[in-house]
Amino acid sequence: MSDQELFYLLALLRVDGVGDVMAKKLLANLGNAEAVFKAKNTQIAAIDGVGAVLLKKLKDKTIFESAQTELDFIKSNAIQASFFQDESYPERLRHCFDAPVLIFKAGNIDLNQKKVISIVGTRQITSYGTEFCKKLIEDLAPLDPVIVSGFAYGVDIVAHQLAMENGLQTIGVLAHGLNQIYPKTHKKYMAKIEENGGFITEFWSSTNPDKENFVRRNRIVAGMTEATIVIESADKGGSLITANLANDYNRDVFAVPGRVTDKYSQGCNNLIKTQKAYVLSSAADLIYNLNWDIESKPKPIQKQLFIELEPDEQKIYDFLLKNGKELLDIIALECDFPIFKISGTLLNMELKGVIRPLPGKLFEAI
Structure with a gap:
């Protein structure tokens, strides 16, 4: 521009x-x-x-x-301005009807990464929330996701810090202009975050961190990510607003369950109870529901040479090997098999360990 x-x-x-x-x-x-x-x-x-x-x-x-x-x-100040029709604009955010026309960025942000998630929650994070967040990000690190949060106290800053400790890009979405930082005590993290990601805001340099701006900020956190994870929350709070916005944008929401007597588990438990969020007990839940592949490197195929496949199985296997993950209906169509026949064939191939099923009736070669 x-x-x-x-x-x-x-x-x-x-x-x-x-x-x-x-x-x-x-x-x-x-x-x-x-x-x-x-x-x-x-x-x-x-x-x-x-x-x-x-x-x-x-x-x-x-x-x-x-x-x-x-x-x-x-x-x-070397600020990067992205118009909502620019390639540099967050792709998922672009499709939200109320997305900002213009956003401002600082740092080394790479928004071409496909795996982008937001982690939000209470400003009064407990040891339970901290430990869960630590384990979650460590387990997700091999997949190299971008971690987005709001740079606030509690869950936000813990998520940013853990992302950096695990070599992941992290992005703080601010509720004010890029000429200041809030809270001021987090200024010490700015340089490192800008090296490992950066900051995004829709607000001008003349905008202060007023209360209403945090609600507006939350729609960017929810809209630019594939899924929103709520670590801990009381029965009311900004993280629940973010979760509801994510639902409105047809994004996946995950919540960490806790004891019914714990104040900062009430919001998460209610999200799960009202079916507004998936239960998140480990990184595996997220990987499964988002259909992420835990193996970041190409899968070796030599072992398939020692498994005998029927002609029909070989045809399906070759198709999946060439095309990657595919829907059952597409496999049947492209391989010219009736549905009733291909279902049994896929089951036999799964038992032989040459393919595996994925959420949403998808299959892939191993």
Whole structure:
């Protein structure tokens, strides 16, 4: 994105009454942010939801001064700005209807990694929560997931620290601009996190960590990840908001169960009880439900040479070896087998140890 494009986009987002949804509507109808400001009133007024008040605010020249100030801050601090249609924008977040039009990043963030999860929970993490989080991240480390959290006290900062200890990329999603850090006591972690990931925010440098911003921040935590894990939570709290947002975005949610008498297990237990989250007792639960392969290296196939396969089995095995994980229906179609026949054949192959079933009626060669 050029400086000029970013300038007009900042100006558009500075207009009072233009939120992420309205901005996307204006951009979809008029092409880009500069075109919005140069369009005739009749063109803008024809867009659904635009009234006389918004038309007037689009003519406010002071928004350009604010946009220039923010652009200067971005350039002088090597901030990376990502438009929601850019390749550098988090792919999963892009598909959320209320995703930010623009996000700001600092550090060495690689969002091309497929395995991205968020870990959230209470700011009053217990020894039980700490130990579970430690074991979970250690066990997931061979899969090299990106760990996202909110950089707050408790579960958040523990997750960030453990990610770095295990050589994983970690991303803190902030509820304020990149010119400050909250809480201030976490400033000591900033440099190391930026080396091993970095920070993301939708807020300008003039934005303070006000209470309402943390709720807005949570939709990024939930939206940019494949799954949200709640380690510990009381019966109310920000992590439960994140979990509900993840459900709204059709993301998987996992919760660590605890004793019914424990204050900081009540939120997790309720998520499980109301079927808003899977039970998370170990990394294996996450790996199974997300259909992650625990083996990060290519699987050796030499051992298959010593197993005798029937012609039909060999055909299926060769197909899976070439195409990777496939649905039962696709296997039947591509290998030209009726469903009733292929089910029994797949079972025999599984018993021979040459394939394995996966969640969602998927199969793969071993």
